[in-house]
Amino acid sequence: MAKSNKPIIWGPFAAGGTVTALLTPVLILLTLFVALGRVPDGLAYDNLYAFAQHALAKIFIFVVLTLSLWSAAHRLRITCYDFGLRQDTLVAALVYLAAAIGTVVVLGSLLAI
Amino acid sequence: MAREVTCIFIAIYTVILVFGCVRLAQGREAYEQFLVALGAPSSIGFHLLALVFAIYHSVTWFNLAPKALPMHFGDKTVPPAAIAAAHYIGWVLISVALLLIAGAF
Numbered sequence: 001m002a003k004s005n006k007p008i009i010w011g012p013f014a015a016g017g018t019v020t021a022l023l024t025p026v027l028i029l030l031t032l033f034v035a036l037g038r039v040p041d042g043l044a045y046d047n048l049y050a051f052a053q054h055a056l057a058k059i060f061i062f063v064v065l066t067l068s069l070w071s072a073a074h075r076l077r078i079t080c081y082d083f084g085l086r087q088d089t090l091v092a093a094l095v096y097l098a099a100a101i102g103t104v105v106v107l108g109s110l111l112a113i
Numbered sequence: 114m115a116r117e118v119t120c121i122f123i124a125i126y127t128v129i130l131v132f133g134c135v136r137l138a139q140g141r142e143a144y145e146q147f148l149v150a151l152g153a154p155s156s157i158g159f160h161l162l163a164l165v166f167a168i169y170h171s172v173t174w175f176n177l178a179p180k181a182l183p184m185h186f187g188d189k190t191v192p193p194a195a196i197a198a199a200h201y202i203g204w205v206l207i208s209v210a211l212l213l214i215a216g217a218f
Contacts, residue, residue, distance in 0.1 A: 021200075109138035
């Protein structure tokens with residue numbers, strides 16, 4: 001029978017990393033189109049606003065953005081440590097606080113749409 | 114080292130996305146200003162760099178996936194190459210699907 005896998009504790013970090021890995025490049029490509037003056041139809045105000053009004057879309061946007069935020073915060077913390085910044089508790093407090101603020105901001109914005 | 118630097122760009126990009134979400138909630142004018150601001154030369158430069166770093170991050174992440182997620186069926190271990198390949202295929206499908214849904218073509 002299937003053996004249980006060891007790295008279960010990895011859960012949230014792995015989920016965030018995988019979501020980021022799967023979605024970030026294509027999201028950057030989409031906003032790059034915007035930056036170059038070719039706004040994709042789906043990112044025009046009317047279409048994106050209508051999309052974000054669906055409950056499922058809100059959940060999707062919330063999950064993607066918050067997983068990205070927390071995964072980025074966690075990786076920034078590790079990067080600071082690797083670059084020789086050894087005040088890990090302070091760094092952790094700052095990056096996770098930023099991720100928490102981001103989470104609240106995203107939630108508030110989505111609920112206002 | 115390079116892998117660490119990628120996360121700074123992805124973190125900044127995530128903040129840009131959160132900001133876009135806020136502007137969308139604030140209404141048409143705010144959101145359209147956000148779209149215009151994305152066209153600044155510094156923003157274009159940032160996007161190009163961030164795209165390269167994000168792709169690099171994805172590739173290294175998927176190559177690590179077989180180690181992070183070893184899978185077994187009965188006594189057999191799924192070959193690491195198959196796990197990595199599944200991630201790559203999923204990556205391509207999701208990217209193309211999102212580009213189509215967003216009307217990028």
